[in-house]
Amino acid sequence: MNSPSTESSLLSLSQLAAMVAARRTLIIATVVVVVGATAAITASLPRQWTASSDIYVDYRENDPINGRNFSAMLDDSYMQTQIDMIKSQVVAQQVVDSLNLTQSARYKEAVQKLGEARAHDDLIDNLNKNTDVINKRGSRVLEVAYTAATPEMARDYSAAVVNAFIGLTQQIASRAARSRTEQYSAQLEQLRKEADAIQENITRYQRETGLLKATDNDDIDTRRLNQLSLQLADVRAQQQAAQARSEATRQLVQRGIRPDDIPEVGQFGPIQELRGKLNDVERRLTEAQSTLGDRHPTVIGLVSERQELRARLDRSSRAAMDSQGGDTARLSMQEAALNRDIEAQRDRVLKQMQGRDRLVSYERQLASVQQIYNAALQKYDGLLMASNITLPNLAVLRAAELPSAPSGPKVRRNLISGLLVGVAAGLFMALMLELFNRRVRTRDDLLKGLPLPLIGTIGRRGALA
Structure with missing residues (x-):
């Protein structure tokens, strides 16, 4: 029975329940298909392994080299800066250099297909995409995780990222010290030349006048x-x-x-x-x-x-x-x-x-x-x-180890997600079929669909066969 007034009216809970019960086979079939497809796709995905390292990040409140003072109120911004440095292109480039990734067969093949510039950019992007930095709020410990196709790659890449980050931090500190040292060296050299010039003037004047001291004679x-x-x-x-x-x-x-x-x-x-x-x-x-x-x-x-x-x-x-x-x-x-x-x-x-x-x-x-x-x-x-003075502000609390279990694909999470998606799809399909092909399944369907009084019901209370 099709009724325009019924389509425009709101459905009651009994009507919805009757529709779902009538279409339960379709819903179950949809759930099974979606869960089966999810399981098949999950099984076909390659395994991924994740290795992580813990880094303790600290900073001196007084920086004697740059002459700056840090405040504890800047803790969050400082930690976010360290996270951005870990996922920076410079760190990724150092990982590429330390692991000789440009000499791999996969990279050479990408160079032949895409060109060296595009292949290099894709390599850097892939490294940054697979690198994950986790920082708990209020903590100065960063967890640097790397996801790769093999346990060995995950461990090596995670360690390489940590080492590159530490090297970059030390390079920045040494660069600042070297820059300040060069500035002071130039200033000292200029002052030394100026003092020598004045001393030469004094010696020449003493020789001309015969005065050895300002109070002589x-x-x-x-x-x-x-x-x-x-x-x-x-x-x-x-x-x-x-x-x-x-x-x-x-x-x-x-x-x-x-x-x-x-x-x-x-x-x-x-x-x-x-x-x-x-x-x-x-x-x-x-x-x-x-x-x-x-x-x-x-x-x-x-x-x-x-x-x-x-x-x-x-x-x-x-x-x-x-x-x-x-x-x-x-x-x-x-x-x-x-x-x-x-x-x-x-x-x-x-x-x-x-x-x-x-x-x-x-x-x-x-x-x-x-x-x-x-x-x-x-x-x-x-x-x-x-x-x-070698006072590092970084310390590796836990080095990356060989992971014992794959981190992906997530079978349980994928199946649960497939189940939820299947249930939602089944319910949606059932409701769409019921709305476009309305049938009398409850007393409310008659009361809302026909302007006639209801004399009685046969069968289960509140339902029609």
Whole structure:
């Protein structure tokens, strides 16, 4: 019985159950066919073997080579990065090289069919596809599994992937250390050349100026300049005193005072001696005149001697007065000579001060470069020590072993999946057949399909034959 209203109405559970019961043979047959096909396909699939290794991944919170600090909050991203590295093309390429996969007959055959580039890409993709990395949340242990056609291949490939990953990690670490070492070596070499250039300038300047140190001859020349200044002051004082004496003597002479009576002139030894002799002659002359008279030869001789002594005294006095002027001229010449010496010594001191300042500038530059060089050298030594310390951040907790049982195909899983698919297909086919070819199988079919009252039922309660 076909009814448009029935097709558009909802089916009750009793109707569905009646349809399934009526089509149970079809459903069972479908399940058997699907499960049988699944079993046949599973049996025809080649066996696969899986070998796995466990790797403990750790990292130092402080990286002395790259100068970076890691946080525990970055644990998940760091582990995901390690997983991506394991399944990277670089690791796959190292596996290819370590196992000499490009020399296999299968690869050579693929090269002939597809070309070398396509065959190589397929080989890399196949390696990455068969490599599985499992990481439990919150754990730093990675399980690296590889699935192959034979147990030996699975074990060898899994070990090769782990070794390639460890090698890549060490290569990255050593590359960073080598790069930093090269940078510091270049910087040290540049600083060393700069220090050598400054030292050469210092040596050349010392040779040109004669200064061995910035303080060489500085105190000696300064003291020499001070001594000359003191000598000049003393000469000027003597000159002023000599000029004053000469001026006083000249004024006394202008007043009519005999030169030998002037204290500054009479104090000379020869004049005092002549004055003593003159006084003695005058005393004797006075005594002789009082007793012998002016015409006596003794008196005449004493008068002549007195005149001679007076002439000698006048000459000595004039010589003494002239010597005062000569002292003034001599002191003036000495002052001029001291002024020339002071000027030359001052130029020498200023030149040495200028040379000292330039030498101090060179030495300051050299000290600054040496300080930077020593700091860089200490950093370089620490970098070398850090790069030479072998503290691996990877450890193989469990090496890949020869698997004892195949990992695929999954017979139980495939059969269960086939059973579920068969049941679903059988139910679907049964319902489709019932919906497109409706029959009266329950009371609900009559009540929903015909607008007539139901008088009664015959047979099982709630069902129609």
